[in-house]
Amino acid sequence: MSLQIMFDLIMSGLCLGGIYALMAFSLSISLSTTRVLNIAHGGFLILGAALAMLLTRYAEIPLLYALPIFLFSWVVLGYLFEIVVVRPLIGKSPEDVLIGSILITFGFTMAMDAFLSFYWAKFVDPTPTFSLTYRLPPLRLLGYTISGTRTFIVCFAAALILGFHCLLKYTGFGKAARAISEDAEGALITGLNPQGIAVKVYICAVLTAAMAGAFYVLLNPLAPYASFHLTLIALTIIVIGGVGSLPGALVGGVVLGLAEVMTAFFISPAWSPMTYLLIFFLVLVIKKEGLMGGAR
Amino acid sequence: MLELTDISVHYGDLKSVRNVSLQVKEKEAVALIGPNGSGKTTTLKAILGLVPLASGQMRFLGQEINSLPSYRRVKLGISLVAEGRRIFPRMTVRENLELGAYPLGGKADVKGQLEWVYQFFPILRERERQVAGTFSGGEQQMLAIGRALMAKPRLLMLDEPSLGLAPVIIEQLYARIQQLKREGLTILLVEQYVSGALELADRAYVLETGTIRRDGVARDLLEDPEIQRSYLAICEEGGGLRP
Numbered sequence: 001m002s003l004q005i006m007f008d009l010i011m012s013g014l015c016l017g018g019i020y021a022l023m024a025f026s027l028s029i030s031l032s033t034t035r036v037l038n039i040a041h042g043g044f045l046i047l048g049a050a051l052a053m054l055l056t057r058y059a060e061i062p063l064l065y066a067l068p069i070f071l072f073s074w075v076v077l078g079y080l081f082e083i084v085v086v087r088p089l090i091g092k093s094p095e096d097v098l099i100g101s102i103l104i105t106f107g108f109t110m111a112m113d114a115f116l117s118f119y120w121a122k123f124v125d126p127t128p129t130f131s132l133t134y135r136l137p138p139l140r141l142l143g144y145t146i147s148g149t150r151t152f153i154v155c156f157a158a159a160l161i162l163g164f165h166c167l168l169k170y171t172g173f174g175k176a177a178r179a180i181s182e183d184a185e186g187a188l189i190t191g192l193n194p195q196g197i198a199v200k201v202y203i204c205a206v207l208t209a210a211m212a213g214a215f216y217v218l219l220n221p222l223a224p225y226a227s228f229h230l231t232l233i234a235l236t237i238i239v240i241g242g243v244g245s246l247p248g249a250l251v252g253g254v255v256l257g258l259a260e261v262m263t264a265f266f267i268s269p270a271w272s273p274m275t276y277l278l279i280f281f282l283v284l285v286i287k288k289e290g291l292m293g294g295a296r
Numbered sequence: 297m298l299e300l301t302d303i304s305v306h307y308g309d310l311k312s313v314r315n316v317s318l319q320v321k322e323k324e325a326v327a328l329i330g331p332n333g334s335g336k337t338t339t340l341k342a343i344l345g346l347v348p349l350a351s352g353q354m355r356f357l358g359q360e361i362n363s364l365p366s367y368r369r370v371k372l373g374i375s376l377v378a379e380g381r382r383i384f385p386r387m388t389v390r391e392n393l394e395l396g397a398y399p400l401g402g403k404a405d406v407k408g409q410l411e412w413v414y415q416f417f418p419i420l421r422e423r424e425r426q427v428a429g430t431f432s433g434g435e436q437q438m439l440a441i442g443r444a445l446m447a448k449p450r451l452l453m454l455d456e457p458s459l460g461l462a463p464v465i466i467e468q469l470y471a472r473i474q475q476l477k478r479e480g481l482t483i484l485l486v487e488q489y490v491s492g493a494l495e496l497a498d499r500a501y502v503l504e505t506g507t508i509r510r511d512g513v514a515r516d517l518l519e520d521p522e523i524q525r526s527y528l529a530i531c532e533e534g535g536g537l538r539p
Contacts, residue, residue: 179387179395
């Protein structure tokens with residue numbers, strides 16, 4: 001096997017890993033600050049991909065205008081999602097929040113999936129799959145070629161993760177979100193407003209998921225019913241990395257991304273779900289609080 | 297400044313606070329004493345809005361606060377140093393303190409407030425960058441008080457600040473609280489360490505099974521034989537808390 005192929009594989013793995021990390025962290029932070037387990041999270045990746053396709057491929061809006069429309073729509077949708085779906089759960093007892101959130105967001109996912117596939121098939125494309133192409137010229141480095149698109153995705157994912165890191169570490173909002181995820185009642189005593197923080201967290205989380213979705217379909221096509229599958233991957237990464245941990249989500253995402261790409265190449269794509277269940281199992285056996293669980 | 301009229305709080309089927317009325321006047325230190333489970337902590341939680349009121353009325357600075365969410369009450373000037381401190385253990389000392397000023401919003405003079413808090417507790421300045429979870433109990437208590445002070449409170453409520461601390465540390469802590477009182481802060485103190493609380497306070501209420509049994513000038517209660525028998529003796533036996 002040539003070094004070029006290895007290079008390509010690692011680049012693909014990092015790409016997928018970066019997307020997974022974004023998907024997992026955005027779910028993880030919304031879980032740790034509100035204790036609401038959002039099953040619909042994977043659905044936002046699909047909706048994000050669908051909107052990106054609708055804007056660029058079907059409406060043929062140039063990227064310069066499509067991008068702000070995309071971002072603005074997701075800020076509004078994230079806000080609405082928090083108000084309508086999440087807000088009624090906040091302040092309830094922990095058991096009610098957990099069970100309520102699973103029921104409500106699971107129902108929301110099913111409605112969203114059915115709505116999307118039905119209307120997409122009816123108005124846009126009778127066989128709905130989401131994919132995007134966006135070609136950048138390949139880069140050359142030391143005699144090897146690297147896909148321009150993949151480099152772009154990796155850089156963008158890295159920039160977003162760095163942005164999240166700075167947001168959490170240096171801004172008042174970030175500190176408040178960390179405080180709430182450490183000790184919700186302690187945060188209440190300190191005078192933080194959980195609802196105000198939940199709104200901002202959900203806007204960030206939903207927006208990030210939608211962007212991750214738009215990137216994902218640059219790599220692989222997505223079916224409209226894949227949302228639950230994506231949520232499961234995100235949950236696996238969260239458990240591997242530790243709840244509420246950004247470094248954990250990054251490491252977990254990259255490990256899973258690389259494992260998926262390698263398995264698909266060396267064995268068969270059909271085996272890739274097996275790989276991350278195996279990793280999941282091993283991490284739970286060796287360190288049950290997750291790789292970064294102790295030090296988030 | 298703070299006026300509770302006939303408040304009741306239910307915990308499940310239990311009525312844990314029944315028809316409690318109490319007042320705290322400006323620049324006064326008031327102690328709330330009583331045995332375990334008598335509703336002292338619940339009263340403080342109700343004042344901050346952490347538990348819902350079943351009946352009664354609460355006013356702070358003349359304003360009714362019954363239905364205000366906790367963060368609005370903190371902004372009005374009510375701060376609580378909770379039992380068990382409830383600091384954020386994975387965050388640094390400085391981050392903990394900065395969060396204390398968060399309810400004040402963008403207008404907060406965080407630097408100035410930090411300076412003020414550091415004057416009271418110089419150790420917090422020295423250990424600014426340390427992760428709060430590595431602090432000893434006494435240091436965590438100072439941090440918890442410091443965080444409460446960051447919100448510029450008019451009324452500082454302290455729930456069992458002496459809990460689990462060594463006598464020497466308790467003495468230092470009470471010296472600080474005394475200093476805060478001299479600076480004109482109004483204090484509402486809940487304590488098991490009754491002798492210390494009554495020495496610090498101007499007035500006191502005795503809470504038993506959710507109702508107020510007695511109230512009066514703290515010094516008189518300290519010398520009252522009944523109080524001495526029921527509370528001070530227990531305290532002395534229970535680990536020699538008297539510094």
